[in-house]
Amino acid sequence: MLNYIILGMIFDCTASGYDIKKYIEKGIGIFYKASYGSIYPTLKKLTEDGLVTVTKEEQGARQKKLYTITAEGQQIFLKWLSEPISPEEGNGNNSHLARVYFYDKLPYETVKQQLLDYELNNTTYLRKLLLLKDNFQSPDIQGKYYYKISTLYYGIAILQETIRWCQFIRGREPFENFLNKGGLNNE
Amino acid sequence: MLNYIILGMIFDCTASGYDIKKYIEKGIGIFYKASYGSIYPTLKKLTEDGLVTVTKEEQGARQKKLYTITAEGQQIFLKWLSEPISPEEGNGNNSHLARVYFYDKLPYETVKQQLLDYELNNTTYLRKLLLLKDNFQSPDIQGKYYYKISTLYYGIAILQETIRWCQFIRGREPFENFLNKGGLNNE
DNA sequence: ACAAACATGTAATAAGTTACATGATTGG
């Protein structure tokens, strides 16, 4: 995963390992973290595989290694990006978001198709959970297993929001209409 | 994590490694998966640490190892369960749910406190994201970085649902009032 | 002067997955 994220982050601008860490924090820090202990070794491997090249830049005594994506690197990245979002992706770990983050680099038709597939997978899964929940309707079961059941309802709520989000961004609707009113909102 | 989940799963009933796998699938399979390649070694370590004991049961030529939690195991489990849900927990990976799943074993006051803390952390985070989103309001930025921005809105939506869920289950309200109407719902 | 940020990296460890390897029992 990190290898693709690095390729995406330097897709149209050269950067150092240190820079990449900051790009990740600023860009997808909400749902993905990477430490130097993983970034530097990954950069090394990407170099060995010929997906990036490195140029040393010296500013006085301070050294800096700038990484540039190669044509093969771009190809590999775009291939990964075009692949469908697998059902496990986004299921718990939000790694589907890392993919979507880079969707501005993909043709609109591809994006639409992947988002539709992802939405359908989520809908299928939601249907299953909605049926499951019906097994836990009696008051005595809800009393004894309240919190166990609550995790099921959490899953349902998150799936519903995910589906709503998919439908919304598939249509590239303006975000001002996205947020639910109610709760805390700063307008 | 898996060590605690196993302790929780056999907290009040003895089970085999095979059983545990099924309990996990049935119970928290929505947001957590475990393979035999992690379950059996973990069971071995728990035995070495004295948190579980094992008894061999032979049914004909078929052997089965039944694991029972020890007093120390129960103590360690309840200690873990009582700890606050850390902010990273639930942030991307939904491991907070594994904790909540076992909350029926905890005094109501403890549960209420942990859920309140967790809700507050989420609220703080939500406030930060709501401010962040204001930096991306101009139409040309939304055109160029639509999908990047979409991940921010996803985060906001999920946080809002998480907070709503926290408030709801903190009050132990009946689930019939939880689900949002609209979208696909089977009633 | 000193803290924060810039900058790169390694070693030990953690926590798991996947594929392999083996065999018994049950239900149709």
Add this chain to the structure above:
DNA sequence: CCAATCATGTAACTTATTACATGTTTGT
């Protein structure tokens, strides 16, 4: 009889984290 399920485990590998180790430059 044969597929599915029951039942346990190991070996190689993946992917990351944490702590360590080192040194520079900028801003106050």
